Amino acid sequence: MMKLSLGPILWFWSKQTVFDFYAKAAEWPVDTIYLGEAVCSRRRELKPDDWFDLARDLKACGKEVVLSTQTLIESEADLRRLRRICDQNEFLIEANDQSAVQVAIRHHIPFITGPSMNIYNVATLKVLAKQGLKGWNLPVELGKDTLEQLINGLKQEGLELPAEVFAWGFLPLAWSSRCFTARHYNLPKDNCEFRCLEHPDGMELRSRESQELFRLNGISTLSGSRYDLMRELPAMDRMGVGTVRLSPEHQGMEEVVRRFDQVRRGGVPATDPLQLVEAPPCNGYWYGKPGMDLVAD
């Protein structure tokens, strides 16, 4: 059976909110939980030791835990935090850029690549497999045809490298040195007053015709529509996908997890996952179309 994972929390939530979220998640039918700050170096509600404690607690609850790394590494301080995450031998890490891959290699830690790592062909996977790659996420802009070719290519090479697919949530699409939340409030990035805490689902960016285009979330930009591949799970299963990733939202997540769990077991939910945060659905990337498109069954 395909595994279900909870990706790293891409938003900025208070420490208590994070703890409460994972206390509940420990009871949900997810197999793998990615923990850690993957977006902004200024988000330090949880210290590294808080994350490690949480990781051990979730492991004790039977979850496979992977420690996620920051996607855009810019400073020596970022590298120090990265080394801290890799300075252990209990958990896999999710490498979200080549800095993390390099540090993982040096620490002899096996790693999984996150969706922001550019894995577009089998030759790339072969390079990383030699260095300790244990699994990989399909880049969000790629679709089912490329995924199938990659999985078949790996089989031909005799490589056991399970694929993970981002299947539900707002798609992480870009990272910048600029903070768009601070920019909105006319604050300098270095003195941002942590305004992201006020936006647990990001800030909607709309066209002047009120079309939801993107969600601003600190230095990252996410899709304005919610990616939803629930109905594609049977196809993923046939293809040999290893893990299906759900991206945390602060409300309604349990319901989403339970419905995906039902579908992966061959059930058919009566309705789509609850849309507790108002946003249109999309699935275009899966079909090789513009990501924002919604292709009907």
Add this chain to the structure above:
Amino acid sequence: MELVCPAGSLPALKTAIDNGANAVYFGFRDSTNARQFAGLNFNDKRAAEGIEYAHLRGARVFCAINTYPQPDGWEHWKGAVDRAANLSVDAIILADMGLLDYAANRYPDIPRHLSVQGSATSYEALSFYKDNFDIRRAVLPRVLSLDQVRGVAKHSPVELEVFAFGSLCIMAEGRCYLSSYLTDESPNTRGACSPAKAVRWQETPRGLESRLNDVLIDRYGQGESAGYPTLCKGRFEVEGSVYHAIEEPVSLNTLDLLPELQELGISAVKIEGRQRSPAYIADVARTWRQALDSVERTPGMFTVENDWRSTLSGLSEGGLTTLGAYHRKWK
């Protein structure tokens, strides 16, 4: 410091070299490079002609193969590396790890440069590319502040090239999927951002509108000058205010930073713009040649001359320039 200029066509290549470029970079006429534009770029014959022109004048030529091949394109992209090797280019600019591996094994003697699309923003990332593919040089993304560039340069295992002038990507290059979210093409997949085929201009009673795959990117009132609808440079609404929520249409210009870049040991400065005309390339290359010569001669006394500044401003998007992320306050 080497001046590296864009060559979108043979006339642009020649103009860049005639006006002082130490090296030029070009791509083939397909989606194997990150500036796929109709009517731009080189076939093998034109490329050979350009390389000969450059080599006779002591300039070097780099070939950019810096998009990401998917399995069904793998043979084609690999073929592009073979073509570049057969043309005896001085370096191949690559981003994809699979292609870097292919080039390093098949053509170990042709230097490999890591494209800005390879998204290496730290010396650890640079070490990864050096250890695995023995890259000689890397182009740094335009997201680092000068202090951060200093940190990278101090420990870098490879030569560094930084962007000096031209369009400003505000997202970490090589990992921006905004374009394929609104259209079906991105820099990584097709070498195109906000592709021209998806652009539509429309005069309406409310003003001139620019659209990308029907999405309204900007609307211009009377007297406002309209720019190409690059999606991150449009005006959008966030919480009730309409503004350039991501970035204004401005160009990067780092003339002021030349002495610092030299002191940091940066090997080359890069001009963006393979989509630009030969006339543009001539002005930009000449200006930067003068500035680089000046900073070489008298590093402690360098000042930006007014006519350099006005030339470059005149060639910038919206007539505006910025130091971008090099200047921390910009962030």
